[in-house]
Amino acid sequence: MPVTDPDSAFEGISVLGFDADDTLWHSESYFVVTEERFRALLAPWCAADEVGSRLLDRERENLRVFGYGIKGFTLSMIETAIEASEGAIPSAAIEQIIRWGKEMLSHPVELLPGVRETLESLRPHYRLALITKGDLFHQESKIAESGLADLFESVDVLAEKDAVSYQRAIDSIGVVASEFCMIGNSVRSDVLPIIELGGRAVHIPYQHTWDHEVVAAPTNGEPTPWIELARIGDLPAALRSP
């Protein structure tokens, strides 16, 4: 979905904002693995597909009270396990679910291919900002562990990635939307709010997308007003390209 005129797509950009989970490092794949284990754990009581849809419903309902992140996901799994087993789930299985949550929270940060080289090659030409969402404590732990923190001029963890919170973040960075470009794996969270603010965006899909983040593509036949790339390593060329 390239913009019609790539010539002017990135003219005047001074700040690049990067999402973190599934843009700089793996994240959703750990949720996918845990959910597979969770379905297997509940197999004696509930079909795998039904476990998946119950869990998604429960996560969505809990978002407004838990927000994003693994602790809320873990609590949603426990609730789903009790409901889907009609209370028959043994306490040892609940301990297992909590252990999975801790494993996810303690998982080493695994950078996506090309991330460090790409950031290093862009850094002399742009101000780089990290803008992520979710659990503050876990995000900060991952940022520290990634070894990338020094490449960014600023780091912001937002509770939600909507136009209002992005506006606050780019204000604090000291840039206007028209000079800002956001790069991330989620059309819902990294692209649409920035386009709404008059900024520019690059979508780099990850191998998995959480169902909650899936949005329908525009269907009016217009080209989308953002760039899509297959990998972060393609970013420097795309930013330069006429």
Place this chain on the structure above:
Amino acid sequence: MPVTDPDSAFEGISVLGFDADDTLWHSESYFVVTEERFRALLAPWCAADEVGSRLLDRERENLRVFGYGIKGFTLSMIETAIEASEGAIPSAAIEQIIRWGKEMLSHPVELLPGVRETLESLRPHYRLALITKGDLFHQESKIAESGLADLFESVDVLAEKDAVSYQRAIDSIGVVASEFCMIGNSVRSDVLPIIELGGRAVHIPYQHTWDHEVVAAPTNGEPTPWIELARIGDLPAALRSP
């Protein structure tokens, strides 16, 4: 524990930083109530005191993976319940624990007496900053619900309140430590790191202190280099006072 020379205690202060939980609004008292219920729930299996000490041990051990906040507290209660009952806790009781967690997260914000008036009276004379720690999503929800957000020039939620993260926060506020005064209920989190940075601090104890936040008072006979007040309403007079 007043400073020896209150005359000079607040000279040159331009920014006042306020903690939020148990400084502007009630928080710890909800944990105390929930823990009482939790002890009662586990009474068939474990003495109340032992439940309390097991829960505190578990919370402390989990801090490095969960960070602060109610979701981690809820998961620690579930782990403690399973261990203290040797696995006998029924799943309905675990659902009850999760409901308590959600109740705490959804609890209306209850301002402490005098908070709004005090902030309004200080605002013409100082830049006011809100600096809290814990769960980003829950803290932002409470700040929005408190109706106090507009009184603060900046709001920062930190994952941990130590000298390093305070330094980053006051840098982003644009103030030097010697012109900054922090006001809060925790000597460990709101007072000592600021004194270490060369700033000033006002300690306003809350009716409850989480055991993890308790620090021993200095025992070298020196007066403490911070002010202690009984209530936030005493702050304007203390700041003015020779």
